[in-house]
Amino acid sequence: MEKYLNAPIKEIITKFPEVGRILEEYSIGCVPCTLGSCFLKDIVAIHNLPADQEAQLMYRIEKAIYPDRDIKKPEGKAMARKAPVGKIQYSPPIKRLVDEHALIKRWLELIPEFLEKIDIESEACRQLVLDGLDFIRSYADKFHHAKEEDILFGYTDKNLDIIKTILQDHEAARSHVKAVSEALKSKDRKAIAEHLSAYRDLLTEHIKKEDEILYPWIDRGLSTRQVGELFAKFNEAEERMDKEVVDRCEKFALEAMGRIQKMERKKEEVK
Numbered sequence: 001m002e003k004y005l006n007a008p009i010k011e012i013i014t015k016f017p018e019v020g021r022i023l024e025e026y027s028i029g030c031v032p033c034t035l036g037s038c039f040l041k042d043i044v045a046i047h048n049l050p051a052d053q054e055a056q057l058m059y060r061i062e063k064a065i066y067p068d069r070d071i072k073k074p075e076g077k078a079m080a081r082k083a084p085v086g087k088i089q090y091s092p093p094i095k096r097l098v099d100e101h102a103l104i105k106r107w108l109e110l111i112p113e114f115l116e117k118i119d120i121e122s123e124a125c126r127q128l129v130l131d132g133l134d135f136i137r138s139y140a141d142k143f144h145h146a147k148e149e150d151i152l153f154g155y156t157d158k159n160l161d162i163i164k165t166i167l168q169d170h171e172a173a174r175s176h177v178k179a180v181s182e183a184l185k186s187k188d189r190k191a192i193a194e195h196l197s198a199y200r201d202l203l204t205e206h207i208k209k210e211d212e213i214l215y216p217w218i219d220r221g222l223s224t225r226q227v228g229e230l231f232a233k234f235n236e237a238e239e240r241m242d243k244e245v246v247d248r249c250e251k252f253a254l255e256a257m258g259r260i261q262k263m264e265r266k267k268e269e270v271k
């Protein structure tokens with residue numbers, strides 16, 4: 001079993017698909033992960049399951065890999081429950097990042113509806129794509145991702161696979177944004193829809209990973225002094241950011257829904 005504990009999860013799931021299904025039962029979403037290079041032992045540690053659940057999980061994984069092996073079944077409930085989805089307590093600086101996610105998600109959640117109604121010949125519609133890109137670039141990336149990359153991840157080992165996966169998501173998100181911007185110039189409706197949807201799917205999954213796994217894990221490793229230091233560094237970073245840009249982005253996220261509805265009403269009036 002030792003060799004699998006130190007093996008990349010994608011390799012294990014490819015060889016033993018049942019392991020992927022078991023992990024999903026514990027709300028450990030390794031199957032859709034883009035990289036899949038985290039070691040099984042790190043994945044189990046990062047998710048910080050209650051001891052009885054972790055024992056059940058490891059028992060089931062070992063059974064899936066070695067069905068004929070005589071493995072001692074752990075005490076406790078026969079089958080595992082899902083990992084508890086209680087309210088996660090974040091330290092104040094990390095909570096600030098979670099709140100920023102909430103604002104980013106407001107736009108992400110509107111993207112499918114927007115794409116259904118998109119009319120590339122309409123000026124208002126193109127402006128909404130442009131403003132959406134500005135929100136993503138200025139707020140989700142420059143304001144939020146920069147705090148993660150330049151400050152928060154400095155409190156972790158950047159060589160860890162989970163951090164590499166997160167950074168790779170940021171890069172993939174940037175390339176979708178670039179592609180949407182190019183497609184907008186050539187009024188390529190299909191490419192706009194394709195990359196904006198892909199961006200939405202990627203970032204929705206990414207935020208979930210951070211809120212539920214990465215942030216709680218980082219938080220657990222921070223001392224009180226480090227929490228204070230992080231708080232101060234975030235303040236400094238925010239002060240360096242143009243307040244008008246942040247206000248503009250917050251306004252965009254709050255008003256986007258109304259703008260989509262207005263666009264739709266205008267379309268109806270023209271008919």
Ligand SMILES: [Fe+2]
Nearest residue numbers: 145148166210
């Ligand atoms: Fe991130």
Ligand SMILES: [Fe+2]
Nearest residue numbers: 144148207210
């Ligand atoms: Fe984030």
